[in-house]
Amino acid sequence: MRKILEDRIYSLSVLLIVIVVVAGLVYPDTFLTADNFRQLLLNLSIDAIVAVGMMILLIAGVFDLSVGSILAFAGCFTAHLMFFYEVPVFWAVGAGLAASGLLGCLNGYLIAYKGINAMIQTLAMMGIARGLALMVSGAAIQNLPYWFGAIGQSKLLGVQMPVWYMLLIVGVFTFLMSKTVFFRRYYYIGSNEVAAALSGIRVKRMKMIAFIISALLAGIAGVLLTSRLGAALPTMGRGLELRVITAVILGGASLSGGVGRIPGALLGALFMGIAANIMVIARVSGYWQDIIVGIILILTLWTDQSLKKNYE
């Protein structure tokens, strides 16, 4: 019992099961349907992919506010290359991801090597990437190649592809963060950066890599979202950074670093997705949705802290 309460993965899983059961009882015809679950997973897949990158950053004790803008830029840049220069889908996607990785590299270099505050740097990058997205896409780019659309619109076993990409990414990074020495160093860095550096870990390089991974995952999410929508919108990903940070904190990360697990990012995103889905089914007005999500976040963290203290 104590283990369950202490581990956010368990406690959040239990909470999710309770919510699903209650919502299923209240809305059996609309909530508990295969179509609704497929849609729900599809809707949260983009946030969950970005949340994986944010989880790694938060474990390392940093965060990135520019992920939403990088997502928009990657999608718009890829679409721009295909639409205006007729670049083949494979190369355009590669270039879009490389460009997003480059922005992540710039973030990482300036933060890790030049000592710029992560909040200031990523806030600046948020503006730059959004401006670049606007510049390359104008109003929006539509009529993208068929095979580009197939990346995000195809289905496997009846489930749209972004959900499978999300599961693959979560699986790969869960393995890397739990089983490989290289990635486990992020826990040391997040817990005590100075001690990590003294023990021989190349902290600056590791931090830069974390920003590159986060930006690459945002780029993948941008390409998938553009493919799914069939259009590149420069307004994509607005407010994504806060949603993702909320999901990751819910999933067990801490702003002070050193804690968190990749499945927590998925569970946090799942929690946010289910909450949003229930609010749509219950016809809760948009006025209330942000307020309710905020209250849920505070209540979850507060309950979690209270239970832990009681057991201590």
Place this chain on the structure above:
Amino acid sequence: MMNADSSYNMRSKRFYGLKTTCLVWVLLVTGVSCELPTRTGEGQAVQQPDETETAAPPENEEYVMVTTAVTMPMYVNHDQAAFKRWGEKMGVKVSILGPADWDVPAQINTLEEVIGTRPTGILVNGTDAALAQAINKAVAAGIPTVVYDSDIPGGRHHAFLGTDWYEIGRMQGEEMVKLTGGKGKIAYMGILGLSNMEDGFRGLLDVLAVYPGMQVVGKYDDKASVEEAARITSDVLAAHPDLAGLCGFDSNSGPGMALAVKELGKGGRVKITTVDWEPEHLSLVSQGIIHMLAGQKRELFTWYGAQFLHDMAHGTNRLSGNDERAGITSVPEKVNTGLIRITRENVALFLP
């Protein structure tokens, strides 16, 4: 008798054999189950609302509006107020859903989740062309679907009601030419990256292009913020003290431009045209700070949009023995509700 090594090798071979068989099965199952999207124009059935079904009693009917920026005052005061009034008049349930901020992907997610709940009809704010696929899903599910405000190219919705944004741009351009005598520097602003506003910008520029004396000094993104519009205006006026006019394309452009112009003591001298007719806009017109408003008849979008949904659900006007089989929609397909030109001469008629 087998030694330990050969036994291990056999187990290992069996294990890899099993793994390979499993992998082949997984690939076969996934390969067979992979569905590619249909190509544009390929025969995806568009299901018309089934008029032969008996309509549900009014208390069981639900009409859902799906928009973005659900808390935007212009939407609340015009679109949503008219939609709610219509619901009360008809005695049916109306729901308004969507994200609080301007977030088109979130609007699409909401629309796709609403489809699964099978409402009587869906009224979609046509905020961006990317909505087309979600709209098509609603139509394919047999739900009467009407788009309002801006049309969605590629969408198979049953009807559209709204304004031609290109005309909004032209109207502002023509008024600006009249106000400035066809000479002077002009700047314009709105939310960059929105397809309807880009149409408006195009309309404005097409008019100004005919007048060589009109010089466009800049296109700016005010991010739908009064503060940002005011900041841009004061910067532009600092760079071009002889600026003749400003054109605005979102609800907050006008109040922001007017604020900066007033603070710089240039009220009335710098000509301002903009969109929308909220009380704040009307007050600025009566003060002579804003010279013309290109107003949309937004109440008509949602009132008649909802009425169209109701008529489709009830089969009010049948045009053939079976409209569904005939592939026709029994409501007007495209309705341009037109524009309202508000100036100092007629503003009193619109003031609350």
